[in-house]
Amino acid sequence: MILGDLLGTPVLDADGGRLGRVADVRFVLDGAPHQLMAEPRLLGLVVGPHSAASFMGYERNGLTRPYMIARILRWRHRGSFLVLWEDVAMVGARSVRLRPGFSRYSTALEDGAEA
Amino acid sequence: MTSAPAPLPKAPHVAGRILDAQLHLMDRQVLDHDGVPVTTVDDLEVSGPALDVEIARGTPPPVITALLTGSVLGTRIFGGRPPSSRLIRIPWKDVAEVGVVVRLGVKGEPLDASWVERWVRDKIIARIPGGRHDPR
Numbered sequence: 001m002i003l004g005d006l007l008g009t010p011v012l013d014a015d016g017g018r019l020g021r022v023a024d025v026r027f028v029l030d031g032a033p034h035q036l037m038a039e040p041r042l043l044g045l046v047v048g049p050h051s052a053a054s055f056m057g058y059e060r061n062g063l064t065r066p067y068m069i070a071r072i073l074r075w076r077h078r079g080s081f082l083v084l085w086e087d088v089a090m091v092g093a094r095s096v097r098l099r100p101g102f103s104r105y106s107t108a109l110e111d112g113a114e115a
Numbered sequence: 116m117t118s119a120p121a122p123l124p125k126a127p128h129v130a131g132r133i134l135d136a137q138l139h140l141m142d143r144q145v146l147d148h149d150g151v152p153v154t155t156v157d158d159l160e161v162s163g164p165a166l167d168v169e170i171a172r173g174t175p176p177p178v179i180t181a182l183l184t185g186s187v188l189g190t191r192i193f194g195g196r197p198p199s200s201r202l203i204r205i206p207w208k209d210v211a212e213v214g215v216v217v218r219l220g221v222k223g224e225p226l227d228a229s230w231v232e233r234w235v236r237d238k239i240i241a242r243i244p245g246g247r248h249d250p251r
Contacts, residue, residue, distance in 0.1 A: 001160075001161055001163065001164070001165075001166065001177075002158055002159070002160055002161075002183065002196065002199060002202075003136055003158060003159040003160070003161050003179075004158040004159075004196055005196070007136075007137065023137070024135045024136055024137040024138060025135070025136040025137070026133060026134070026135050026136075027133070027134045027135075027136065027178075027179060028129045028130075028131040028132070028133055028134070029131040029132045029133075029134060030129060030130055030131030031178045032178075034207070034208040035208065035220070036208065036209070036210060036211040036220040037207070037210055037211065037212070037213075038131060039178040039179065039207060040134055040178060040179045040207070041131075041176050041177075041178050042161065042176040042177045042178065043126075043129065043133070043176070044126070046135065053137070054137055054138070057135065057137075057138040060135065060138065079120070081123055082123075082126050084126070084127075085176040086172070088170060089169065089170060090167065090168065090169050090170060091164050091166060091167075091170070092166060092167045093166050093167060103124075104123050104124075105123055105124055105125065105126040105127075106122065106123040106124065106125050106126065107123075108125070109133055109135070110128075110133060
């Protein structure tokens with residue numbers, strides 16, 4: 001599938017309740033090794049409850065400058081969370097459904113501070 | 116004003132480097148192994164999952180198979196995306212490094228992604244007097 005189709009898709013919990021939209025898709029470089037780089041494996045989806053897309057990733061890294069832009073963008077992306085691939089029950093054309101009892105994780109990138 | 120919710124737990128640690136599609140890959144410039152610009156990453160192709168099919172527990176996660184590029188200006192402005200057959204693929208096995216730019220480990224010249232540039236060079240620039248040699 002083409003990843004752009006997944007971005008911005010509404011995310012629903014197992015009961016059909018709306019949680020937000022797919023703001024980003026997280027990959028980890030630990031798949032099958034190739035000659036140059038390993039294959040990026042899908043780790044999970046970053047879900048944003050308030051916005052259709054993420055902009056500049058301030059909610060995921062520890063950056064606080066420029067102060068006003070960081071404050072505004074962090075506020076806009078407040079409540080974002082990461083769901084792992086294991087918790088995704090179905091990817092549809094119009095929505096993504098999660099498994100019952102899915103876990104929310106922080107979207108912070110490892111080299112960034114707690115978002 | 117409500118009080119701030121409790122911070123979420125950190126995601127389980129993984130050994131490899133983390134790449135967020137939108138943040139680290141999309142719209143990045145692609146350079147070939149000589150540092151010559153090839154294109155930009157307009158989209159990504161992943162190996163799954165099938166749409167509207169229940170994902171069984173334990174299904175291996177999809178992987179990125181190719182970087183996609185093509186004429187996306189119109190769809191960027193008006194929405195949607197070009198049909199999959201019109202997008203040009205750069206296989207992930209050709210990617211050497213992901214940083215501020217995406218570097219390929221191959222020459223850009225023979226890639227499908229640079230056909231417009233080759234066509235303009237061979238059909239238009241080459242017919243302009245002096246267009247077949249380096250400027251002096």
